[in-house]
Amino acid sequence: MFNKEKVKLGIAPIAWTNDDLPDLGGENTFEQCVSEMALAGFTGSEVGNKYPKDPDILKKALELRGIEICNQWFSSFLLTKPFEEVEKEFRAQLAFLKTMGSGIIGVSEQSHSVQGMQDTPIFGHKYVMNDAEWDIFCKGLNRLGKIAADEYGICLTYHHHMGTVVQDEDEVERMMEETDKKYVSLLFDTGHFKYCGADPLKMVQKYADRIKHVHLKDIRPEVVEKVKKEDLSFLEGVRQGTFTIPGDGCIDFEPVFRVLEENGYEGYMVVEAEQDPAKADPLEYAIRARKYISEKTGL
Numbered sequence: 001m002f003n004k005e006k007v008k009l010g011i012a013p014i015a016w017t018n019d020d021l022p023d024l025g026g027e028n029t030f031e032q033c034v035s036e037m038a039l040a041g042f043t044g045s046e047v048g049n050k051y052p053k054d055p056d057i058l059k060k061a062l063e064l065r066g067i068e069i070c071n072q073w074f075s076s077f078l079l080t081k082p083f084e085e086v087e088k089e090f091r092a093q094l095a096f097l098k099t100m101g102s103g104i105i106g107v108s109e110q111s112h113s114v115q116g117m118q119d120t121p122i123f124g125h126k127y128v129m130n131d132a133e134w135d136i137f138c139k140g141l142n143r144l145g146k147i148a149a150d151e152y153g154i155c156l157t158y159h160h161h162m163g164t165v166v167q168d169e170d171e172v173e174r175m176m177e178e179t180d181k182k183y184v185s186l187l188f189d190t191g192h193f194k195y196c197g198a199d200p201l202k203m204v205q206k207y208a209d210r211i212k213h214v215h216l217k218d219i220r221p222e223v224v225e226k227v228k229k230e231d232l233s234f235l236e237g238v239r240q241g242t243f244t245i246p247g248d249g250c251i252d253f254e255p256v257f258r259v260l261e262e263n264g265y266e267g268y269m270v271v272e273a274e275q276d277p278a279k280a281d282p283l284e285y286a287i288r289a290r291k292y293i294s295e296k297t298g299l
Contacts, residue, residue, distance in 0.1 A: 001261070001297070001298040002257075002260075002261050002265075002297050002298065002299050003266075004299060006266040006267075007265060007266060007267065007268075007269065007297075007299060008043055008044055008070070008267070008268050008269075009041075009042050009043065009044065009268070009269055009270075009271075009290070009293060009299055010042055010043065010044025010045055010046065010070045010071075010268045010269070010270040010271070011037050011040070011042045011044070011045065011270060011271040011272075011286055011289070012045070012046045012048075012215075012270055012271065012272040012273075012274075013030075013033050013034075013037075013045060013046065013047075013048030013050070013051070014046075014048065014272060014273075014274040015271075015273055015274065015275060015277065015280070015282040015285060015286065016028045016032070016033040016036070016048070016277060016282045017033065017048055017049070017050055017277075018238070018274055019048060019049045020115075020116050020235055020238075021235055021238065021239065022049075024238075024239070024274075024276050024277060024278075025276075025277040025282070028050075028277060028282070029050065030048070030050040030051055030052065030061070031061070033048065033050070033282070034061060034062060034065050034067055035065060036282060036283040036286060037065070037067055037286065038065035038066055038067055039283065039287075040283060040286035040287045040289075040290050041287075041290045042067070042271070042286065042290065043066060043067060043068065044067065044068055044069070044070035044071075044268045044270060045062070045067050045068070045069060045070065046069070046070065046071050046072060046073070046106075046270060046272070047069060047071075047072040047073070055096060055099040055100055058100065059100065068100075068101060068102070069097065069100040069101070069102045070102055070104060070213075070267075070268040070270065071102060071104040071105065071106050071157070071187075071213055071268065071270065072093060072096075072097055072102065072105060072106065073106050073108065073159070074089075074090060074093050074105055074106065074107045074108070075108060075110040076090070076107050076108065076109050076110065076111075076140070076141075076144065077109070077110055077111050078109060078111065078136060078137050078140035078141070079109065079111035079112065079129070079133055079136060079137060079165070080111040080112070081111075083140055083143065086140070086144070087143075087144070087147065090105075090144055090147065090148075091147065093105065094147070094148055094151075094152040094154055095152070097152075097154055098152050098153070098154065102154070103153065103154055103155055103267075104154065104155055104157055104212065104213050104267070104268070105148060105154050105155070105156055105157070106157050106158075106159045106187045106213060107141070107144065107156055107157070107158050107159065108158070108159040108160075108161050108164060108166075109137060109164060109165050109166060110164065111127075111165065112127035112165060113127075113161075113163055113164045113165070114126060114127075114163040114233075114234070115161060115162060115163030115164060115234045115235075116163075116234075116235065117163075117233060117234075117235075118233050118235050118236065119233060120233055121227075121231035121232060121233060122162055122163050122227060122232065122233055122234040122237060123227070123228050123231070124231075125163075126162075126163055126164065126165070126167055127165055128165070129165050133165075134174065134178065135178075137165070137175075138175065138178040138179050141156070141158065141175075141179050141183075141184050142179055142180045142183050142184060144156055144183075145179070145180070145182075145183025145184045146180075146182075146183045148183075149182070149183055155185055155212050155213075156183060156184055156185065157185045157186060157187035157212045157213040158175065158179075158184055158185070158186055158187060159187040159189065159192075159215075160172050160175075160186075160187075160189060160192055160193070161189070161192055162192055162195050162196060162234050163234050167192070167196050168196050168197070168198070169193075169196070169197075169198040169203070172186075172198075172203070172207075176207060176210065181209075181210055185210050185211065185212035185213075186207050186210045186211050186212070187211075187212070187213045187214075187215065188203065188204060188207065188211040188213070188214050188215070189214075189215040189217060189272070190214075190215065190216060190217055190218070190246075190251055190253070190256060191215065191217025191218060191219055191243055191251070191272075191273075192215075192217070194219045194250070194251055195219055195224060195242070200251060200256055201252070201255050201256055201259070204256050204259045204260060205259055208259055208260065208263035208265070209263065211260070211265065212267055213267055213268060213270070214260065214265070214267070214268070214269040214270065215270055215272040216245075216246045216253070216269055216270065216271050216272065216273075216289075216293070217243055217244075217246070217271075217272050217273050218243065218244045218245060218246050218247065218248050218249030218250070218251050218253075218273065219242065219243065219244070219249045219250055219251060220241055220242060220243070220244055220248075220249050220250070221249070221250045223237060223240050223241050223242045224237070224242060226240065227240075227242060238274050238275070238276075239276060241275060241276070241279070241280075243273045243274050243275060244273050244275060244280070244285075245271055245273045245285050245286075245288060245289035245292070246271065246273075246289055246292050246293060247288070247289070247292035247296075248285075248288070253292075253296060254296055257296055257297050261297075269293070269299075271286070271289045271290075271293075273285070273289070
């Protein structure tokens with residue numbers, strides 16, 4: 001069993017309101033979102049675009065509900081922007097997270113990304129880095145990770161993601177090999193590994209010692225097949241139900257949980273299943289996810 005003192009459960013606001021598709025959950029408020037997170041039994045949240053930007057206002061709202069910020073996405077552009085520009089934005093977000101008491105920042109390289117392009121098929125159109133770009137990217141990540149760790153006490157976790165320069169198994173492997181484990185850890189996302197054709201169990205076994213944040217996301221394989229066949233975009237796949245909560249798709253989470261437990265994982269495991277809230281009621285699915293995780297882990 002996981003140690004309840006060291007492993008906590010969070011949920012992402014993307015089930016209530018989608019930052020990339022604002023019409024999905026546009027009617028749902030920040031207050032409803034965090035209240036329902038608490039009602040479903042979660043203690044951690046990532047940051048959504050409806051969250052108050054003022055740390056004092058956000059802190060009060062979260063503390064009333066027994067919720068804390070456990071991570072925030074950061075879009076890096078190490079390949080296409082001067083490092084100084086990326087660093088400035090990175091430091092601003094680190095300062096915010098430190099104020100909020102979070103120890104994790106989730107970085108994803110968005111240079112040349114097609115994940116947010118609604119008319120670009122997600123399969124067969126991702127950008128592939130050359131050796132020079134890999135060098136820039138990995139050295140840049142090390143620099144950002146050193147800043148985060150040494151100056152803010154925050155761990156940089158890298159979020160591999162469909163449609164980005166670090167999507168496939170071999171790309172994750174190269175990134176892990178060419179970055180310093182002192183400064184760059186892995187944000188392990190079950191759904192994104194399964195989506196690109198990698199085995200989540202194999203990946204958690206391989207990188208267990210560098211995983212510092214976990215996204216629990218399941219996949220509906222019939223929707224992924226439709227996305228492939230019809231050349232749909234990542235976001236169109238989201239609309240049609242590519243993702244769902246753990247236990248509602250095709251991923252076997254029990255052995256994944258076992259590997260994390262055996263390797264002494266500490267930190268948050270976050271349900272991050274972006275769906276259309278009009279089709280998948282966020283509170284209902286949050287409660288179902290919480291029940292499933294409790295049954296499988298004892299948390």
